[in-house]
Amino acid sequence: MSDYTLFTPAQTGAIKLSNHLVLAPMTRSRAIGNIPNDLMATYYGQRATAGLIITEGTSPSPNGLGYSRIPGIFSQEQIEGWKKVTSAVHAKGGKIVIQLMHTGRISHLLNLPEGA
Template identity: 65%
Template sequence: MSIFKTKTDPYSSYKLRNLKLKNRIIMAPMTRSRAIDNIPNDLMATYYGQRASAGLIISEGTSPSVNGIGYPRIPGAYSPAQIDGWKTIADTVHDNDGKFFVQLMHCGRICAAENVPEGGEVLAPSAVLADGKMYTDEKG
């Protein structure tokens, strides 16, 4: 017996207010650390464009501030170059008949100082260090 109350076809279209999806398949955010200098790039546009057959793509976590970069090479959305990069990605997804949302993610106190770009600082509502260790690498 199925735990689902309905048997909706995942390939059927879906509408929520003004948002019309060609199917009900949603690609969840996945941090990939491919944004060199935190700028969305052509490699990312290709990646998201190849997945545009999903009804909706939600981007990897994207920092709204230089102070929110917590992982190496995650994209930002706070500089003109980053906005241009996201525009290229959105255009690529739209050209392939896809829908695209950006997930905003400020890493807060989990940020490792090694991952924060020049001009930024670890910024959070608490000075208490988070448990664990944030991923860093020689490029981060």
């Protein structure tokens, strides 16, 4: 295994990673009210030893909420929720980036806030 670089430090741009592993995004639909929560902070914190975590798809605007219970990042309450998540990951030495996801035309009216 000494010939493998998977578990050796890596760098991509200015981001230094503890290894070459990347946790791919998985939409989990756990954001009640579209707000990142303690359950999500625990989930990502438990996976913080991956070299890089890419979060689940996160809507940048109310009209991008095409699935129920996906997180957003367009309100202060959502931003505070993501701060909990990133703090949990950073506390264990992990790196995390957000995947922005606007669902566009596949959105269903029942998943959108009024007026979106």
